[in-house]
Amino acid sequence: MKKVFCIGELLIDFVAEKQGSDLSKATYFTKKAGGAPANVACAIAKLGGRSVFIGSVGDDPFGTFLLDVLRENRVDVSLAQRTETFTTLAFVSLAENGERDFVFSRGADKELQYNSAIKSEFAGNLIHLGAATALLGGKLEEAYGHYFFDGLTKKSFISFDPNYRADLWKNKQQNFAKKCMTFVEKADLCKFSLEEAQLLSGKEDVAEACRFLHEVGTNIIAVTLGASGTLISTREFQETVPSIKVKAVDTTGAGDAFIGCLLQQIAALTNTDSLAGDRDLLVSMVAKANKAGAITTTNYGAIESLPDQEQLSA
Template identity: 70%
Template sequence: MKKVFCVGELLIDFVAEKQGNDLSKATEFSKKAGGAPANVACAISKLGGKGVFVGSVGKDPFGSFLLNVLKKEGVDISLAQVSDTFTTLAFVSLAEDGERDFVFSRGADKELIYDPALKKNFHGNILHLGAATALLGGSLEKAYAKYLFDGLIKEMFISFDPNFRGDLWKDNEQEFIKKCMPFIEKSHLCKFSLEEAQLLSGKTDMYEACDILHEIGAEIITITLGKEGTLVSSENFKKIVPSIIVKPVDTTGAGDAFIGCLLYQIANLDSFNQVFEDNNLLLSMVQKANKAGAITTTNYGAIIALPTKAQLEG
């Protein structure tokens, strides 16, 4: 089984306990492990795969907490870096109308240093780039670009999730779009939400959006559509793969469960070429990944709600 190296942020989400208060009024917060690439690594490991986290936390109790959460889920944390900067923190509160009030205190996640020695570990494996904070600058952004361009593309299967966060790119969407382009161009697999596909392609119609994103360079595209399932698109076909019917209580982490489960299955193939050559195989893998996303919505939280292999097969 191939390894899946998940590069990006691992941070603390402080979530206000009581919905309806903005952050100025919230008094109690619960501490949760957050960060999309870290969630993806957990999703893969919970299914029995080899998720490896590549990112940076601070040399503080929050950093230790986060690395312990990943370790407990079976993620390989041997390539995680511990920096002198404090661990990145996000504070989130939901207003009565579901709007998020959000304060972001960026610390250690941006400090990831590119390690050329990793090239030999990466060879023949999968690289997943989850970009929620990675395109915001710092040495993480440089490392990101290096991992992509430093001769790895021919040797690896590259997956990209732009993880657009409106809170982080307020008034700066054009810069986000520009920064995503080289990653879309070089990736074998891109996972978008509908909002991301529309933003990055400039098209509201999702089929037209796929055409534009393929023109940029993405080979396989998945557009996750919540309870409607997923649109899968490659150069020669487009199809919506329905999800299963569930009663969702919290959709946090569904997208990470989806891409984690898809990459877990790709990691189990004898050759990456099978993904490009066998459409039926790709569709069946997306169907399973939909199920992983759906199961995640039936439980509160992100990492804790990710399915195990037994739940996925059940």
């Protein structure tokens, strides 16, 4: 089983449950561990995979809490860093149907320092790059770019998820799209929401969006479509893989559960060179990943709602 190095933010989600999707109306919040790359790392580990988190948290009680949560979920945090800057916070409001409103208060995540000694560990393994805060400048973006280049030189299997957050990119959507293209060009696998696929490609039709993004460079694209399932796209085929029906109460982390489950399966493969051409295998993997994402929406909070293999097999 190969390792998956998950690079990006780890933060506190203060979640306002069942108070509508308008944060201005929320009055009480519950503390949860969050951050898309950290969620992915936990999703992989809970399914029996090997995940390593690379990111930065504050040297404060919230940072301690976050690292403890990852350890409890069997994620390797030996490469995580701590800084005097306060841990990053996100405030999330949830409506009855599970839809969300986000506001971020950035802190320690942006202080990640590049560690050149890690490069040798990437050989033969996977790298997952979650970009929610990683493309906003500063030390994190610099380190993120270095690790991406290291992964390319070590011939790692590279997964990229833009994790677009409108609150972080107001009036800068085109700048976000431009920065993402560097990763889309070289990544083996890209996971997009429908909104992200449309934003990055400039195409409304999802099939056309995927064709455009394949021209940019990536071989495998998964576009998550919520209850409708996932469009899996390669240069040879496109197919929408249905999901299972569930009663969603919180969609936070569903996409992370999906990509984590998909990466856990890819990490178990002896060889990934022919993956893009294996339609049956990809569809089977995506169907399982869809189930992982759906199960995650049936409870509150991302990490504690992530399924294990027993739940996936039920």
